[in-house]
Structures are given as structure tokens and as C-alpha cells.
Amino acid sequence: MSARTIRPRPLTAEAFRAFGEVIEPDNCTEIRLINNGTTTRFHDIAPVDVSGGGGHALISIFRGKPFALPFRVEMLERHPLGSQAFMPLEGRPYLVVVAPDAGGRPGEPAAFLASGSQGVSYARGTWHHPLIALDERSDFLVVDRGGSGSNLAEFLLDEPVLVEG
Ligand SMILES: NC(=O)N[C@@H](O)C(=O)O
Numbered sequence: 001m002s003a004r005t006i007r008p009r010p011l012t013a014e015a016f017r018a019f020g021e022v023i024e025p026d027n028c029t030e031i032r033l034i035n036n037g038t039t040t041r042f043h044d045i046a047p048v049d050v051s052g053g054g055g056h057a058l059i060s061i062f063r064g065k066p067f068a069l070p071f072r073v074e075m076l077e078r079h080p081l082g083s084q085a086f087m088p089l090e091g092r093p094y095l096v097v098v099a100p101d102a103g104g105r106p107g108e109p110a111a112f113l114a115s116g117s118q119g120v121s122y123a124r125g126t127w128h129h130p131l132i133a134l135d136e137r138s139d140f141l142v143v144d145r146g147g148s149g150s151n152l153a154e155f156l157l158d159e160p161v162l163v164e165g
């Protein structure tokens, strides 16, 4: 099946706002000097929204196998009960693919190239592609929701989308 192509944009807080937050010091509005001035706290950069359905927060490490561009997007998923945040631990760029909701299914996908010092937090219910590490196997710290209830909805796209390099 042929696929339409999209080009990734650089990840910025403004461009990503409809989908969640970008986790980086520049995107923090409350900066605190703590520990007797030896540490700067970039406070509350993104909400941890995990209480849906009596959930609780999980901290995990995802070890992502690498993909190359162009990347073929055939499905998207979302977590209706909680947010999901990814922070790269090895300083490598990665690909973020999201889409607005269009009546309970993904709308037009958008791709962002995240730098190795940018994290993302998908707001609860945001359509996104599962982790897409690039170039080399990469570890990510992940904060998301644990607990009962179904927190994963997957959607197979009618037409795949090719994210070009
Ligand atoms: N399934 C799982 O925990 N991972 C996905 O949600 C993902 O976004 O990578």
C-alpha cells in the first residue's frame, strides 16, 4: 500500500502544546535554587496525570531498539487513563509521532524530532506512536500510570504514513 509522507519538525514546547509538554529546562516557568544554592530545581515542568480509575505512578526504563528514517507509521495508540512521559537517558535524538483526536480516532499525524536532551509528556488520551528510538539502542526513563482498568487503545491507520529523514 502506498503511503503519504510527512517530514519531522524540530520539537518545541509551542508546537507540541496540543499533545502535552516538552520536558526541558527552557520550558520551565518555576525555577528554584535549592540545596543551599548548589542545585537548581526546574519545578513541575509537566503534570503526572495518573489518578484516573484509581491509578498510581510508575517509574520504568524503556530500552528501545533503534529504527531508521524513513519510518513507516502504521498504528497509533493512546492511554485514556493517564499521561505518559519519556526522558532520554543517553543523549540521542528520537522520533515522536502524535495525532489529534478526530471523533475517537487519530487525525492527521505530526512528527517531531526530539533532541537527546528533550523529554516529552503525552497528555492523557493523546494519540502517539510507541517509542521510536533512532540510530542506536537507547534507554528512556518513563513515568506513566499503573493500576486496574484498560489504559491502552490502539488504532490501525487506514493508510500508513511515512516519516521521511
Ligand atoms: N506499551 C508501553 O508501555 N509503551 C507504549 O505505551 C509507548 O508509548 O511506548
Ligand code: NI
Binding pocket: 077, 079, 084, 128, 129, 130
Ligand atoms: Ni504509550
